[in-house]
Amino acid sequence: MKTLWSTTRSFPPAVRLLMANQFAINLAFYMLMPYLAAHLSDDLGLAAWAVGLVLGVRNLSQQGLFLIGGTLADRFGYKAPIIAGCLLRTGGFALLGWVDSLPALIVASAATGFAGALFNPAVRAYLAAGAGERRVEAFAAFNVYYQGGMLLGPLVGLALLAADFRLVCTVAAAIFAALTVLQWRALPARGGTADTGEDGPSGVLAQWRTVVANRPFLLFSLAMIGSYVLTFQVYLALPLAAGDAFGAAGTRATSALFVVSAAVAVLGQLRLTGWARKRWSPQQALVRGLTVMGVAFVPLALAPGTGGRAAQAMLLAALIVAVVGLAAGSAVVYPFEMDTVVSLAGNRLVATHYGLYNTVSGLGITLGNLATGALWDVAQRHDARWLAWSALAATGIACAGAVFALARTGRLAAADAQPVPA
Numbered sequence: 027m028k029t030l031w032s033t034t035r036s037f038p039p040a041v042r043l044l045m046a047n048q049f050a051i052n053l054a055f056y057m058l059m060p061y062l063a064a065h066l067s068d069d070l071g072l073a074a075w076a077v078g079l080v081l082g083v084r085n086l087s088q089q090g091l092f093l094i095g096g097t098l099a100d101r102f103g104y105k106a107p108i109i110a111g112c113l114l115r116t117g118g119f120a121l122l123g124w125v126d127s128l129p130a131l132i133v134a135s136a137a138t139g140f141a142g143a144l145f146n147p148a149v150r151a152y153l154a155a156g157a158g159e160r161r162v163e164a165f166a167a168f169n170v171y172y173q174g175g176m177l178l179g180p181l182v183g184l185a186l187l188a189a190d191f192r193l194v195c196t197v198a199a200a201i202f203a204a205l206t207v208l209q210w211r212a213l214p215a216r217g218g219t220a221d222t223g224e225d226g227p228s229g230v231l232a233q234w235r236t237v238v239a240n241r242p243f244l245l246f247s248l249a250m251i252g253s254y255v256l257t258f259q260v261y262l263a264l265p266l267a268a269g270d271a272f273g274a275a276g277t278r279a280t281s282a283l284f285v286v287s288a289a290v291a292v293l294g295q296l297r298l299t300g301w302a303r304k305r306w307s308p309q310q311a312l313v314r315g316l317t318v319m320g321v322a323f324v325p326l327a328l329a330p331g332t333g334g335r336a337a338q339a340m341l342l343a344a345l346i347v348a349v350v351g352l353a354a355g356s357a358v359v360y361p362f363e364m365d366t367v368v369s370l371a372g373n374r375l376v377a378t379h380y381g382l383y384n385t386v387s388g389l390g391i392t393l394g395n396l397a398t399g400a401l402w403d404v405a406q407r408h409d410a411r412w413l414a415w416s417a418l419a420a421t422g423i424a425c426a427g428a429v430f431a432l433a434r435t436g437r438l439a440a441a442d443a444q445p446v447p448a
Contacts, residue, residue, distance in 0.1 A: 029296055029297075030167065030170055030296060033163065033167050033296060034167055037156070037157060037160070037164060037167075038156055039212075040152070040156050040213060040214055040216070041153060041156040041157055041164060043208075043209070043212055043213055044149055044152060044153050044156070044168070044213075045153075045167060045168050045171045046171065047108075047149070047205055047208075047209065048149065048168060048171050048172050048175065049171040049172070049174055049175045050175065050201055050204075050205055051112075051145075051175065051202075051205070052171075052172055052173075052174075052175025052176050052179055053175040053178055053179045053182065053201065054115075054119070054175075054179070054197075054198040054199075054201040054202055055175075055179060055198070056175065056176050056178075056179025056180050056183065057179040057180065057182045057183030057186065057194060057197070057198055058119060058122070058179075058183055058194050058195060058198045060179075060180050060183065061183055061184075061187055061191065061194065062080075062081070062122065063077055063081060065191045066080060066131070069191060070126050072128065076128055079128075079132065080128075080131050080132060080135045081135070083132050083135045083136050083139065084135040084136070084138055084139040085139065085388075086139065087135070087136045087139030087140045087143065088138075088139035088140065088142040088143045088388070089139075089143075089384070089385060089388025089389065089391075089392075090143075090385065090388070091139070091140055091143035092143045092146065092147060092380075092381040092382070092383075092384035092385045092388065093234075093378070093381040093382050093385050094143060094381070095107055095111070095140075095143040095144040095145070095146065095147050095148065095377075095381055096147035096148070096151070096375075096377040096378040096379070096380050096381020096382065096384075097230055097233055097234070097377075097378050097381060098144070098148075099147055099148035099151055099217060099377035099378075099381075100151075100217065100218070100233060100375050100376070100377045100378045101218065101230070101233070102218055103215050103216060103217045103218035104148040104149075104151055104152040104155075104215075104216050104217040104218075104377065105148075105152075105209070105213050105214070105215045105216065105217075107144040107145055107147075107148040108144070108145045108148045108149060108152070108209055108213065109206055109209050109210050109213075110141075110144050110145075111140075111141040111142065111143075111144030111145030111146075111148075112141070112145060112202050112203075112205045112206040112209065113202075113203075113206045114137050114138075114140060114141040114144065115137070115138050115141035115142070115199075115202045116199050116202040116203045116206060117134075117137060117199075118134045118135070118136075118137035118138035118141060119134075119138060119195050119198045119199040119202060120195060120196065120199040121133070121134035121137070122134045122135070122138070122195050123191060123192040123193075123194065123195025123196060123199075124192060124195070143381075146380075146384060147377040147378070147380040147381040147384065148217075148377055150364060150376075150377075150380045151217060151376040151377035151380055152216055152217065153165065153168055154364070154365075154368045154376055155216060155217065155376070156216070161361075161364070161365045161368060162299065162303065162308070162361045162362060162365045163299065163361070164361075165360060165361035165364040165365060166295050166296055166299035166300075166357075166360075166361040167295075167296065169291060169295050169357065169360050169361065170291065170292055170295045170296065173288045173291035173292050173295070174288070174292050176288050177284075177285065177288035177289065177292060180281075180284070182197075183198075217376075217377065233375055233378050234378070236374070236375060236378075237371075237375055237378050237379055237382055238382075240370065240371070240379070241437075242370050242432070242437040242438065242439075243367070243370040243371065243379060243383075245432055245437060246366060246367070246370060246429070246432060246437070246438065247382070247383050247386045247387070248386065248428075249425060249428035249429050249432060250363065250387065250425065250429070251386065251387060251390030251391075251394070251425070252316075252390075252394075252421045252422060252424060252425030252428075253316055253319060253356070253359060253363075253422075253425055254387040254390055254391050254394070255390060255391060255394030255395070255398070255418075255421060256319050256320065256322075256323075256352060256418060256421060256422050256425075257319075257352060257356055258391050258394070258395060259323075259352070259398070259418060260283065260284065260287055260349065260352065262395055262398060262399070263398055263402060263414060263415075263418065264280070264283055264345060264348065264349065265280040265283075266402060267326065267341070267345065267411070268280050268283070268345060270406075271338055271341050271342075272338065272342075279342065279345070283345060283346070283349045286346060286349050286350065286353070287349045287350075287352065287353045288353075290349075290350055290353035290354055290357070291353050291356070291357050294353075294354060294357055295357045298354060298357045298358050299357070299358070299361050302314075302315075302358050302362075308362045308365060308366060308438075309429070309430075309433035309438055311358055311359070311362045312359055312362050312363060312366070312426075312429050312433075313426045313429050313430045313433070314358065314426075315355045315356070315357075315358030315359035315362075316355065316359060316422055316425045316426035316429060317355075317422065317423065317426040318351055318354060318355035318358070319351065319352055319355035319356060319359070319422045319425075320418070320419045320420070320421065320422015320423045320424075320425070320426065321351065321419065321422065321423075322347065322348045322349075322350075322351025322352050322355065322419075322422070323348055323351075323415045323416075323418040323419040323422070324415070324419050325343075325344040325347045325348060326341075326344045326345065326348055326411075326412075326415040327412040327415035327416045327419060328344070328412070329341045329343075329344040355422075366438060367379055367380060367383055369438075369439075369440035370438070370440070372440070394421075398414065398417075398418070401413065401414050401417055402414050
């Protein structure tokens with residue numbers, strides 16, 4: 027933690043504020059969202075389809091509107107969308123705890139999703155601009171704060187849930203309200219129409235045409251979809267495997283896997299990033315990190331599907347190895363991935379690039395989860411779970427191969443940087 031503190035202090039105040047901001051955002055989000063489905067079904071008595079609708083609206087309004095959020099950030103500056111997103115999530119979280127009608131819950135869910143679409147691209151573009159040549163190091167430290175909020179959020183939410191779900195929502199909303207005021211007062215204005223360059227795009231459609239015409243960026247976005255599908259398996263395939271193997275104890279096993287994943291990122295991110303920077307180029311770090319993420323599923327493919335205590339112990343060990351491999355590989359990939367997006371953008375319309383990148387990855391996660399779920403059902407019917415794990419491992423290798431091919435053909439070379447007027 028001493029290294030994290032010294033690294034954080036070495037950045038400008040605005041960058042430090044964004045890191046603290048992301049920790050608080052994830053703390054508030056994850057203290058509420060893991061328990062929302064249970065509140066909707068148990069406390070409010072909503073049908074399963076209604077619970078799915080509320081949760082789906084949040085995901086769709088965030089993933090589908092990232093491009094809008096990035097576009098607004100490039101046009102009006104990074105500060106305004108960050109503040110607007112925090113303010114909107116303040117209202118959305120407050121509503122989720124105090125309304126009980128389905129239409130109001132849908133509005134609240136959509137507000138929380140759109141809030142994320144507003145501040146996520148803006149925060150990353152601001153961080154990249156504020157860190158300058160130290161982008162990789164900044165994104166590594168940023169990810170520690172990101173994962174730290176994910177780690178502590180559910181624990182704080184569980185403690186507050188002992189009193190009332192409304193208290194969880196109220197505290198989460200209060201955190202976002204404090205963030206709104208803090209950033210309004212302390213975050214300097216940055217970015218905006220000057221970010222497009224004096225001769226750059228003059229309208230929204232021109233912005234989008236510029237980004238879509240960036241072929242190396244689009245190819246990189248598509249190549250990286252597999253990494254997001256693999257990362258999401260901490261929420262899908264791994265809990266399914268734990269539930270099948272351990273029954274009622276599967277929930278505790280899944281919680282332990284979440285803790286291990288976040289702990290690896292929090293404790294190892296800066297060390298892994300520093301180690302990779304000394305030995306590899308950014309492209310090599312991406313390829314090797316993605317390879318590790320794919321290989322992480324191999325022990326699960328080799329573990330016995332059924333059996334007694336020995337088989338359960340082997341499966342648990344394989345699950346832990348998979349989580350550690352995924353977390354470590356992702357920790358290597360993330361800072362170089364974020365830096366590559368900025369490089370391919372050529373310092374133009376960075377937030378819009380991040381917005382489209384997040385939208386592509388979000389759609390990829392949805393399709394990937396559908397495919398993984400269908401394959402899991404087939405594998406379960408034929409008692410061949412190794413098939414699902416092998417497919418996930420192959421996805422990681424294919425993703426690494428695609429990035430390697432882009433690097434080898436020179437498509438991941440930085441675009442010509444465009445001057446950014448003050």
